[in-house]
Amino acid sequence: MPEKTRATVRGPYRTGIRRREQLVAAAIEVFAEHGYAGGSLRAIAEHAGVSHASLIQHFGSKEGLLTAVLEEWDRRTVQDGLADISGLDYFRRLPEVMAAHQDNRGLLELFTTIAAEASSPLHPAHGFIVRRYATNLATLADHLRQARAAGDIAAMSDAQIDIEVRLVTAALDGIGLQWLLDPSTDVAASVSTYVERAIASWVSGRGDDRR
Amino acid sequence: MPEKTRATVRGPYRTGIRRREQLVAAAIEVFAEHGYAGGSLRAIAEHAGVSHASLIQHFGSKEGLLTAVLEEWDRRTVQDGLADISGLDYFRRLPEVMAAHQDNRGLLELFTTIAAEASSPLHPAHGFIVRRYATNLATLADHLRQARAAGDIAAMSDAQIDIEVRLVTAALDGIGLQWLLDPSTDVAASVSTYVERAIASWVSGRGDDRR
DNA sequence: GTCTATACGCAGATAGAC
DNA sequence: GTCTATCTGCGTATAGAC
Numbered sequence: 198m199p200e201k202t203r204a205t206v207r208g209p210y211r212t213g214i215r216r217r218e219q220l221v222a223a224a225i226e227v228f229a230e231h232g233y234a235g236g237s238l239r240a241i242a243e244h245a246g247v248s249h250a251s252l253i254q255h256f257g258s259k260e261g262l263l264t265a266v267l268e269e270w271d272r273r274t275v276q277d278g279l280a281d282i283s284g285l286d287y288f289r290r291l292p293e294v295m296a297a298h299q300d301n302r303g304l305l306e307l308f309t310t311i312a313a314e315a316s317s318p319l320h321p322a323h324g325f326i327v328r329r330y331a332t333n334l335a336t337l338a339d340h341l342r343q344a345r346a347a348g349d350i351a352a353m354s355d356a357q358i359d360i361e362v363r364l365v366t367a368a369l370d371g372i373g374l375q376w377l378l379d380p381s382t383d384v385a386a387s388v389s390t391y392v393e394r395a396i397a398s399w400v401s402g403r404g405d406d407r408r
Numbered sequence: 409m410p411e412k413t414r415a416t417v418r419g420p421y422r423t424g425i426r427r428r429e430q431l432v433a434a435a436i437e438v439f440a441e442h443g444y445a446g447g448s449l450r451a452i453a454e455h456a457g458v459s460h461a462s463l464i465q466h467f468g469s470k471e472g473l474l475t476a477v478l479e480e481w482d483r484r485t486v487q488d489g490l491a492d493i494s495g496l497d498y499f500r501r502l503p504e505v506m507a508a509h510q511d512n513r514g515l516l517e518l519f520t521t522i523a524a525e526a527s528s529p530l531h532p533a534h535g536f537i538v539r540r541y542a543t544n545l546a547t548l549a550d551h552l553r554q555a556r557a558a559g560d561i562a563a564m565s566d567a568q569i570d571i572e573v574r575l576v577t578a579a580l581d582g583i584g585l586q587w588l589l590d591p592s593t594d595v596a597a598s599v600s601t602y603v604e605r606a607i608a609s610w611v612s613g614r615g616d617d618r619r
Numbered sequence: 620g621t622c623t624a625t626a627c628g629c630a631g632a633t634a635g636a637c
Numbered sequence: 638g639t640c641t642a643t644c645t646g647c648g649t650a651t652a653g654a655c
Contacts, residue, residue: 212638213638216638231528231530232525232528232530232531234445234525235528235530237629237630237631238630238631238632239629239630239631247639247640248639248640248641249630249631249632250632250633250639250640250641250642251638251639251640253631253632253633254638254639255638258631258632259630259631259632306527306528309524309527310524310525310527310528312524312585312589313520313521313523313524313525313585314443314445314521314524314525315589316517316520316521316585316588316589317442317443317446317517317521319442319443319446320443326589327589327590330586330589330590331590359594360594360597360598360601361601363582363583363586363593363598364579364582364583364598364601364602366582366586367578367579367581367582367583367585367586367598368575368578368579368582369582370578370581370582370585371574371575371577371578371579371580371581371582372574372575372578374523374524374527374578374581375541375574375577375578377527378523378526378527378537378538378541379538379541379542382574383571386571387571387574387575387578390571390572390575391575394605394606394609395605398605423621424620424621427621448646448647448648449647449648449649450646450647450648458621458622458623459622459623459624460648460649461622461623461624461625461649461650461651462621462622462623464648464649464650465621465622466621469648469649470648470649
């Protein structure tokens with residue numbers, strides 16, 4: 198990616214980059230309201246005041262536009278709010294991070310849908326989603342290993358750590374989906390119950406998670 | 409539904425019913441391979457050796473066909489394997505039930521995708537999925553209440569029970585998705601870790617799940 | 620009663636004018 | 638770079654064959 202975006206760009210790139218951001222913003226709005234399949238390029242183009250052919254020109258395909266939107270989602274959520282937090286505190290912050298998603302129902306809906314659709318190896322975003330989950334799980338595992346090294350939790354094998362971070366991720370994904378299906382779902386309380394119980398188990402090193 | 413299907417049906421219904429089953433089977437194959445959006449009526453029709461118009465005639469719309477497929481999935485999975493099991497044993501059986509899904513990757517892919525897509529209130533299967541989750545959660549809650557009544561677990565409020573069954577469901581859904589994205593995921597071990605820890609917590613009635 | 624042939628509108632994608 | 642056709646394939650609806 199050549200977009201180093203120095204403070205002062207002389208030539209034609211500036212408008213191209215800003216245009217791109219506008220298009221992604223329009224895509225987010227439309228996808229968030231109508232989903233990926235339901236949000237047509239023509240609708241997004243109309244929203245942004247361009248032709249749908251122009252969207253293809255910028256992003257190569259609808260998939261390319263989708264990927265750009267997902268990267269924007271990543272930038273907005275994962276990076277924000279959880280920087281400078283590490284070890285067990287990272288897990289303790291998860292309930293409020295999830296709760297914050299409730300302000301952005303459309304984006305959660307979009308990401309949940311894409312993650313599931315992309316489970317098919319044939320889906321255009323399959324590689325992106327697989328990579329994203331791998332990165333996410335690795336980050337969680339790092340924090341858990343850090344807690345282990347610091348002596349905050351009892352001994353735990355790397356295989357156990359893998360299972361633990363997968364279960365945390367599953368809880369977040371699953372509760373998110375249930376909230377989408379039934380907004381009366383108490384997201385923060387559910388996630389909090391899970392995280393607190395998991396941490397308690399890690400600290401005491403009880404047998405129910407040793408195999 | 410007028411399909412009482414007496415042992416001997418005189419007239420034209422027989423072929424109609426059997427045809428319907430053939431079409432659903434073809435739809436399952438195609439949906440399982442290409443997903444819902446990617447599985448066109450024309451492809452399903454070709455697979456079944458009929459015209460795509462005939463599919464519409466039988467099921468009214470693509471949504472109708474989808475609903476028939478999902479009901480078939482329900483019939484194959486939830487009903488089978490868990491009948492005659494109750495109380496805590498119901499939860500103990502979940503790891504092997506989930507592990508059994510690994511023989512049927514296509515259907516798990518389909519159901520995961522539809523559940524996510526249908527999170528949008530505008531999706532044709534939204535009502536079906538919402539109802540299905542509500543029924544599922546209610547069933548799990550019944551078993552947990554039964555264990556409570558039998559004294560197998562410590563006291564637990566109905567609100568706590570709701571959270572617990574949502575977390576179990578989230579673990580199943582989330583681990584299933586992760587297995588789809590990364591087949592090296594140890595489904596049985598992950599689910600087993602979750603269920604055993606949850607049951608241990610219910611039995612001891614520790615403070616980490618009381619609020 | 621079932622099924623097919625056919626048509627309509629919309630989707631994503633491409634080619635070429637300006 | 639962006640637009641205006643235009644292509645192909647989709648879900649859907651209907652009329653009519655058998």
